[in-house]
Amino acid sequence: MREGVTPADPERAAALDVVHLLREVALRYDRAVGEFARTAGLHGTDVRALVSLLDAERAGVAATPTWLAQQLGMTSQATTAVIHRLEAAGHVERLRSRTDGRSARLQVSDTAVALGWQFFGPLLDRLIITTQALDPSQQTLVKDYLTAVTDALG
Amino acid sequence: MREGVTPADPERAAALDVVHLLREVALRYDRAVGEFARTAGLHGTDVRALVSLLDAERAGVAATPTWLAQQLGMTSQATTAVIHRLEAAGHVERLRSRTDGRSARLQVSDTAVALGWQFFGPLLDRLIITTQALDPSQQTLVKDYLTAVTDALG
DNA sequence: ACACTTTACCTCACTGAGTGAGCTATTCTC
DNA sequence: GAGAATAGCTCACTCAGTGAGGTAAAGTGT
Numbered sequence A, B: 001m002r003e004g005v006t007p008a009d010p011e012r013a014a015a016l017d018v019v020h021l022l023r024e025v026a027l028r029y030d031r032a033v034g035e036f037a038r039t040a041g042l043h044g045t046d047v048r049a050l051v052s053l054l055d056a057e058r059a060g061v062a063a064t065p066t067w068l069a070q071q072l073g074m075t076s077q078a079t080t081a082v083i084h085r086l087e088a089a090g091h092v093e094r095l096r097s098r099t100d101g102r103s104a105r106l107q108v109s110d111t112a113v114a115l116g117w118q119f120f121g122p123l124l125d126r127l128i129i130t131t132q133a134l135d136p137s138q139q140t141l142v143k144d145y146l147t148a149v150t151d152a153l154g
Numbered sequence C: 001a002c003a004c005t006t007t008a009c010c011t012c013a014c015t016g017a018g019t020g021a022g023c024t025a026t027t028c029t030c
Numbered sequence D: 001g002a003g004a005a006t007a008g009c010t011c012a013c014t015c016a017g018t019g020a021g022g023t024a025a026a027g028t029g030t
Helices: A010-040 A044-059 A065-072 A076-088 A110-132 A136-152 B010-040 B044-059 B065-072 B076-088 B110-132 B136-152
Strands: A092-096 A104-108 B092-096 B104-108
Touching: A010 A044, A010 A110, A010 B010, A010 B110, A010 B136, A044 A065, A044 A076, A044 A104, A044 A110, A065 A076, A065 A104, A076 A092, A110 B010, A110 B136, A136 B010, A136 B110, A136 B136, B010 B044, B010 B110, B044 B065, B044 B076, B044 B104, B044 B110, B065 B076, B065 B104, B076 B092
Parallel strands: none
Antiparallel strands: A092 A104, B092 B104
16 A cells, blocks of 8 residues: 555654644534535635634724635635625625725624624633643643644645 | 624533644645645645555555545545556556456555655654643543544544 | 335536636836 | 726636446346
8 A cells, every 4th residue: 555655663653643634623623614614505715705804803903805815725716705795794894994995894793603603712712721621731732732833824 | 794693601611722733734634635735746636546546555445546535535536546546646556357247456556655655754753742742641632622523523 | 035225426507706818006116 | 196006897718527328238027
């Protein structure tokens, strides 16, 4: 079964197990997002957009269509379509900027936030409980490790 | 900024940091897959299919179009299209089953494996080095935590 | 042995998310 | 104030994925 690619190195094999777990986490996260999208009658991209917008709000960043397009790695036209869909569903409001007549500010509606919490709330709680099962020093270890992993992922 | 949703609870806030890191890892993993897809002239779905097929090979599971469709969460027709694309690109071979005349077995070509290693090899090495920076007991801690996280993700 | 159902995979016609070309309106720069 | 740059948009198009439905092989009951 394709010998030579993974030499028999116990240490490397152990580390590989952990890496496979990371991949599994990424996979299941995506699956959860997809499931939410389906139940909410949205598309995966729309959900990713909502998440980005909420992150922006949390971080105090002004979310414009151009900013969102960069976040999603899509063209501005596709992002316009996403915003139209979210606007039609009542999940996003488009507020014209006072300082820049060209620009628009995107605001996630309260109903969308509530919808998100209804689905992701329990999941988030489970994750927080799982994390709080670790003592502070262990949490720091995991945090440092995950930070190093994000760096390694580029 | 939407008070009441995240009450000021230091312990919860610390755990939330870790959860956000998990999300960041998932995001960057997807971005890496997307980048590979672009450089290889494939689609995200095609790459996901290849990864599933390689996992099947590693696990000793016989990969059929129907099995792949289930893995990808897509219809059999869409999966047929994926296989055609991968076949045309020389990344997959379709071998008819001897025991069941209806069924086909999917085999990833050596060139596809080499292509994957060329891109993911360095990334994987970085992840393994990051993981091996932990001592065995710390690796076990991370492993157990990530296992609990996958469970929490459903 | 023979009809009946199920399974595995496929083709065809269609939908719609995302792209490229190119537009308008507003702001910045000299 | 003219020219360049920026923000966002519409239009025409492409193509990944779906629904309907078909074919061939395997299983099932009589």
